[in-house]
Amino acid sequence: MNVASAATAKVEHGQFPSVDKTHIQTEIIPEIAQWSLTNGLVLASDKATVAKAAPTTVFPTPIPRQSFDQAKALQKPFNQLYAQIANSEWLIKETEQLAKVDPDFTGKLFNLYQKYTAKSKQPTKFGIFRSDYLIEEKTKSVKQVEFNTVSVSFGGLSSKVGDLHSYLNVMGKYDNKGKPFYQAGELHTSESHVFIVRGILNAMNIYQVDLESKKRERDEKIVLFVVEEDELNIYDQKIIEYNLLKIYGIISVRCTFKDIKTQFEYSTDKKRLIHKKTNNEVGVVYFRTGYDVADYSDEAAWETRGFLEESYAIKAPDLSVQLAGTKKIQQLLTKDSILSTYIDDANVKKQLSNSFVKIYPLDDSPEGKEGQKLAIEQPEHYVLKPQREGGGHNVYKKDIPAFLNDLPKEQWNAYILMEIIDTATRKENFIVRDGQLSSEPIISELGIYGTIIFDKDHIANNDYSGSLLRSKLMTSNEGGVVAGFGCIDSMYLY
Amino acid sequence: MNVASAATAKVEHGQFPSVDKTHIQTEIIPEIAQWSLTNGLVLASDKATVAKAAPTTVFPTPIPRQSFDQAKALQKPFNQLYAQIANSEWLIKETEQLAKVDPDFTGKLFNLYQKYTAKSKQPTKFGIFRSDYLIEEKTKSVKQVEFNTVSVSFGGLSSKVGDLHSYLNVMGKYDNKGKPFYQAGELHTSESHVFIVRGILNAMNIYQVDLESKKRERDEKIVLFVVEEDELNIYDQKIIEYNLLKIYGIISVRCTFKDIKTQFEYSTDKKRLIHKKTNNEVGVVYFRTGYDVADYSDEAAWETRGFLEESYAIKAPDLSVQLAGTKKIQQLLTKDSILSTYIDDANVKKQLSNSFVKIYPLDDSPEGKEGQKLAIEQPEHYVLKPQREGGGHNVYKKDIPAFLNDLPKEQWNAYILMEIIDTATRKENFIVRDGQLSSEPIISELGIYGTIIFDKDHIANNDYSGSLLRSKLMTSNEGGVVAGFGCIDSMYLY
Ligand SMILES: Nc1ncnc2c1ncn2[C@@H]1O[C@H](COP(=O)(O)OP(=O)(O)OP(=O)(O)O)[C@@H](O)[C@H]1O
Ligand SMILES: Nc1ncnc2c1ncn2[C@@H]1O[C@H](COP(=O)(O)OP(=O)(O)OP(=O)(O)O)[C@@H](O)[C@H]1O
Ligand SMILES: [Mg+2]
Ligand SMILES: [Mg+2]
Ligand SMILES: [Mg+2]
Ligand SMILES: [Mg+2]
Numbered sequence: 001m002n003v004a005s006a007a008t009a010k011v012e013h014g015q016f017p018s019v020d021k022t023h024i025q026t027e028i029i030p031e032i033a034q035w036s037l038t039n040g041l042v043l044a045s046d047k048a049t050v051a052k053a054a055p056t057t058v059f060p061t062p063i064p065r066q067s068f069d070q071a072k073a074l075q076k077p078f079n080q081l082y083a084q085i086a087n088s089e090w091l092i093k094e095t096e097q098l099a100k101v102d103p104d105f106t107g108k109l110f111n112l113y114q115k116y117t118a119k120s121k122q123p124t125k126f127g128i129f130r131s132d133y134l135i136e137e138k139t140k141s142v143k144q145v146e147f148n149t150v151s152v153s154f155g156g157l158s159s160k161v162g163d164l165h166s167y168l169n170v171m172g173k174y175d176n177k178g179k180p181f182y183q184a185g186e187l188h189t190s191e192s193h194v195f196i197v198r199g200i201l202n203a204m205n206i207y208q209v210d211l212e213s214k215k216r217e218r219d220e221k222i223v224l225f226v227v228e229e230d231e232l233n234i235y236d237q238k239i240i241e242y243n244l245l246k247i248y249g250i251i252s253v254r255c256t257f258k259d260i261k262t263q264f265e266y267s268t269d270k271k272r273l274i275h276k277k278t279n280n281e282v283g284v285v286y287f288r289t290g291y292d293v294a295d296y297s298d299e300a301a302w303e304t305r306g307f308l309e310e311s312y313a314i315k316a317p318d319l320s321v322q323l324a325g326t327k328k329i330q331q332l333l334t335k336d337s338i339l340s341t342y343i344d345d346a347n348v349k350k351q352l353s354n355s356f357v358k359i360y361p362l363d364d365s366p367e368g369k370e371g372q373k374l375a376i377e378q379p380e381h382y383v384l385k386p387q388r389e390g391g392g393h394n395v396y397k398k399d400i401p402a403f404l405n406d407l408p409k410e411q412w413n414a415y416i417l418m419e420i421i422d423t424a425t426r427k428e429n430f431i432v433r434d435g436q437l438s439s440e441p442i443i444s445e446l447g448i449y450g451t452i453i454f455d456k457d458h459i460a461n462n463d464y465s466g467s468l469l470r471s472k473l474m475t476s477n478e479g480g481v482v483a484g485f486g487c488i489d490s491m492y493l494y
Numbered sequence: 495m496n497v498a499s500a501a502t503a504k505v506e507h508g509q510f511p512s513v514d515k516t517h518i519q520t521e522i523i524p525e526i527a528q529w530s531l532t533n534g535l536v537l538a539s540d541k542a543t544v545a546k547a548a549p550t551t552v553f554p555t556p557i558p559r560q561s562f563d564q565a566k567a568l569q570k571p572f573n574q575l576y577a578q579i580a581n582s583e584w585l586i587k588e589t590e591q592l593a594k595v596d597p598d599f600t601g602k603l604f605n606l607y608q609k610y611t612a613k614s615k616q617p618t619k620f621g622i623f624r625s626d627y628l629i630e631e632k633t634k635s636v637k638q639v640e641f642n643t644v645s646v647s648f649g650g651l652s653s654k655v656g657d658l659h660s661y662l663n664v665m666g667k668y669d670n671k672g673k674p675f676y677q678a679g680e681l682h683t684s685e686s687h688v689f690i691v692r693g694i695l696n697a698m699n700i701y702q703v704d705l706e707s708k709k710r711e712r713d714e715k716i717v718l719f720v721v722e723e724d725e726l727n728i729y730d731q732k733i734i735e736y737n738l739l740k741i742y743g744i745i746s747v748r749c750t751f752k753d754i755k756t757q758f759e760y761s762t763d764k765k766r767l768i769h770k771k772t773n774n775e776v777g778v779v780y781f782r783t784g785y786d787v788a789d790y791s792d793e794a795a796w797e798t799r800g801f802l803e804e805s806y807a808i809k810a811p812d813l814s815v816q817l818a819g820t821k822k823i824q825q826l827l828t829k830d831s832i833l834s835t836y837i838d839d840a841n842v843k844k845q846l847s848n849s850f851v852k853i854y855p856l857d858d859s860p861e862g863k864e865g866q867k868l869a870i871e872q873p874e875h876y877v878l879k880p881q882r883e884g885g886g887h888n889v890y891k892k893d894i895p896a897f898l899n900d901l902p903k904e905q906w907n908a909y910i911l912m913e914i915i916d917t918a919t920r921k922e923n924f925i926v927r928d929g930q931l932s933s934e935p936i937i938s939e940l941g942i943y944g945t946i947i948f949d950k951d952h953i954a955n956n957d958y959s960g961s962l963l964r965s966k967l968m969t970s971n972e973g974g975v976v977a978g979f980g981c982i983d984s985m986y987l988y
Contacts, residue, residue, distance in 0.1 A: 030542060033542050033543045034542075034728065034729075034732055035732075035736075036543075037534065037536060037538075037543075037544075037545040037729060038534040038536070038729050038732045038733065038736065039534055039736075040531065040532040040533055040534060042531060042532070042545075044531075045544065047546075047929075048524060048527050048929055049527045049530075049531075049546055049547045049928050049929045050531075050539065050544060050545070050546045050547075051531040051536075051544070051545055051546075052541075052543050052544045052545075053543045053544075167736075167739070170739065170745075171739070171745060172745070172772060176771075177771070177772055177773075178769075178771055178772030178774065179772075234528065235528075235531060235532050238528055238529075238532045239532065242529075242532065242533075242661075245661070245664065245665070251664075251665060251666070275672075277670075277671070277672055278666060278671055278672030278673075279671070280672065434541075434543050435541075435542055435543045
């Protein structure tokens with residue numbers, strides 16, 4: 001056996017490096033921290049001048065190439081589907097119903113939509129989406145967990161984890177003799193740190209500045225990042241900001257709901273959004289907050305969202321696009337009768353439905369009745385989800401019956417009941433958080449980013465925009481990376 | 495007046511942006527922290543997984559282009575001068591004398607030199623230097639503070655500060671209306687993060703691996719970084735490491751004196767330095783420790799230095815190069831009779847001497863006697879320096895007489911007395927450390943990096959390798975960035 005064949009034989013498809021815990025502790029963990037801190041793979045701390053290494057895995061997680069390809073292929077159809085929904089009367093009708101059972105959030109967003117968004121003179125809509133999947137263990141087919149239409153995160157940091165794992169591999173850290181373990185092309189690095197940025201560029205290019213701008217000394221279009229006051233995931237956002245500037249020369253301004261009305265004003269024509277200090281015109285409003293009740297700290301914050309919605313800026317997303325992403329809409333799309341309204345191509349429809357698992361409403365329809373029964377009698381196969389984003393709102397498995405029993409029956413309809421997807425657990429990979437190794441098996445969730453720019457009649461751009469692998473402890477239901485449950489991973493494709 | 499001429503008129507040569515403290519606090523300080531933490535412009539904290547923004551200035555500091563050009567032009571002659579000194583018998587003679595008055599450090603290094611370095615089979619020597627200057631206020635001529643021949647730092651971080659200041663400028667943060675303040679080409683970014691790396695590549699290319707290496711499965715040359723256990727400035731070093739890999743595919747291994755003999759061994763031929771774990775051969779030993787007594791924690795550490803010295807690896811630097819950088823040698827070079835031994839070209843000699851200020855020995859020579867007198871009678875114009883590196887060892891101005899009086903007379907000769915260089919203080923620029931603004935005038939010190947690869951008869955490479963501007967509070971004598979006195983700055987050339 002010659003050296004070359006020995007090297008090839010060494011890595012079996014889908015295997016992990018065979019280095020022991022001591023090696024991981026001494027050779028890998030310090031490298032992860034150092035690489036992360038040098039390269040901005042970081043989360044904020046409670047001090048503005050201090051950052052900490054983001055939680056990541058030790059190894060990339062093996063993902064069948066076919067599963068990744070399947071998820072990738074779904075993205076443009078999904079982008080288009082949700083664009084059509086955002087444009088639809090059906091969305092308004094369904095959201096109106098939902099607003100009644102969920103007045104505190106969906107209801108408030110819907111009010112704003114009617115009062116402001118619908119009146120904006122901007123015809124262009126912009127979605128920066130992420131469709132999340134678990135890989136069904138039996139079939140290796142990807143099954144959709146949810147489709148996010150607002151404030152999708154980790155597009156910046158995701159790419160860095162791919163680079164980190166590639167670095168560790170090239171440095172020989174995955175091997176006892178210091179040789180690379182994975183071969184070229186097996187380790188995937190997400191393009192999201194540039195593809196999402198390209199999506200924003202495309203929207204900026206469509207946005208037309210005031211032709212009179214010269215007279216008003218306004219000479220730049222800028223991007224407005226609407227952000228939270230104390231954002232632990234700020235560096236993920238900064239990567240997008242810096243790449244906008246570095247690659248395309250586009251300047252961004254960050255602002256919280258609280259400060260927007262002080263720093264921005266409408267122009268008299270069309271309610272263009274003007275940055276008062278610089279007189280620059282906002283081309284794109286990019287929301288990295290506003291997806292959760294808690295993001296609106298008071299009535300003024302809701303009003304400010306309305307102020308932005310009504311402006312001439314292109315919103316990523318506006319409320320029609322945001323509201324297309326409710327769990328309720330996701331549930332309804334699993335019904336063939338509804339999906340068929342939007343998708344003619346039988347092949348595409350089949351592709352999309354293949355990624356769906358069973359989702360029940362909990363209303364008085366026959367299906368809703370079945371859902372209610374299953375929720376109480378076989379809860380261990382289900383997760384209960386309200387119309388919320390951002391983690392921490394779901395009710396899992398055996399907790400469902402008690403939760404529902406405590407809930408007035410007329411509110412059940414604000415929830416959907418979703419089949420638990422059976423996915424692989426891995427005991428050979430580990431989460432590193434604050435330099436500490438996890439000691440339980442992990443589960444990985446694949447996210448595919450997509451960007452779409454459209455108006456009532458046209459799609460200007462529809463793109464795949466990179467990927468994300470997040471891993472969490474098997475024993476934890478929620479996967480929140482920043483909240484402390486999960487971590488950012490990357491893919492070893494086999 | 496049209497717009498263009500207004501914009502040009504706005505920036506006067508050598509002026510600072512006219513933004514007020516509130517603007518700095520709200521618009522600039524948060525951006526500095528965020529940019530630094532996303533881009534690895536960081537120092538280590540006491541936790542391995544946490545980094546903090548490195549101290550920097552708010553603005554780039556204005557530096558006359560002529561001063562920078564002058565310093566740059568000096569670098570290759572200085573590199574060559576110190577290479578000749580490292581090769582000289584004269585160095586050995588002088589160091590032998592110095593060893594007697596400074597047995598604890600120079601003496602120990604000299605012993606190692608005789609016992610090990612002189613026996614190494616490696617003919618190639620490698621210097622990564624930094625010549626430091628203050629700009630004489632009256633003439634704008636650069637005056638040399640010292641010439642560092644070992645473990646010069648900030649080659650990595652220096653480049654990042656230039657990028658940071660350029661970012662702030664492009665983002666309009668230096669202007670009340672959000673426009674760029676400096677014009678293209680005025681802000682200088684040091685090339686040290688890549689030029690020092692290129693220097694290491696050049697040395698690696700000269701290093702010849704064992705022709706028998708295949709038989710021993712040794713197929714790579716690596717760089718060995720010899721480092722301190724808890725290095726606060728580790729990210730500066732990591733930039734060099736990562737760029738070696740990213741740009742040239744060269745792998746580096748970090749190791750402390752303590753661990754070197756466990757992890758490395760000699761080959762039987764020529765004492766090649768072999769990394770036991772991977773069987774790789776060390777082409778270059780890059781010292782980022784070993785310049786201070788405290789870096790050698792015990793006898794074993796000194797022995798380990800010897801072990802590395804005797805090896806076949808190219809040392810950056812070996813002890814001859816390191817010892818060429820003592821303050822004593824710097825003092826001797828200010829004597830025309832000595833400088834003339836090394837430099838024939840009258841023009842070059844003049845250029846170099848123009849950068850010298852008066853430096854006195856404190857020995858029994860007529861000059862030494864004069865030095866002794868000045869030290870006691872006019873101390874406010876002098877700084878007293880021992881044969882040490884790394885800051886914290888000098889005695890400044892009025893502290894000199896008491897210090898000398900406490901010192902046995904026979905030890906005075908271990909010190910040199912250097913004229914204080916009169917340089918500009920700036921009250922318009924500020925140091926930002928941990929998010930806090932300084933409130934005193936600052937002084938800036940210009941460093942020019944150089945790399946030279948040579949043997950007894952030839953110079954293989956001699957290059958300018960980038961720049962560094964460090965600024966410190968006027969009231970602080972020492973400028974240590976990591977120690978907490980100074981910060982990293984960048985140049986606005988005018
Ligand atoms: N059908 C399912 N099968 C298995 N696990 C699921 C399922 N649905 C959700 N989960 C788990 O619960 C987590 C949270 O669910 P989901 O993403 O729908 O909630 P969310 O509140 O929208 O969170 P976020 O928007 O922050 O991702 C998922 O990341 C996944 O780990
Ligand atoms: N002749 C001088 N005139 C004015 N200031 C000086 C002079 N010499 C030294 N200093 C100040 O003292 C500081 C330390 O001096 P020097 O660099 O010679 O010491 P060192 O111990 O070699 O430090 P390091 O190697 O860490 O830079 C300088 O950075 C400078 O700020
Ligand atoms: Mg989710
Ligand atoms: Mg979600
Ligand atoms: Mg110095
Ligand atoms: Mg020094």
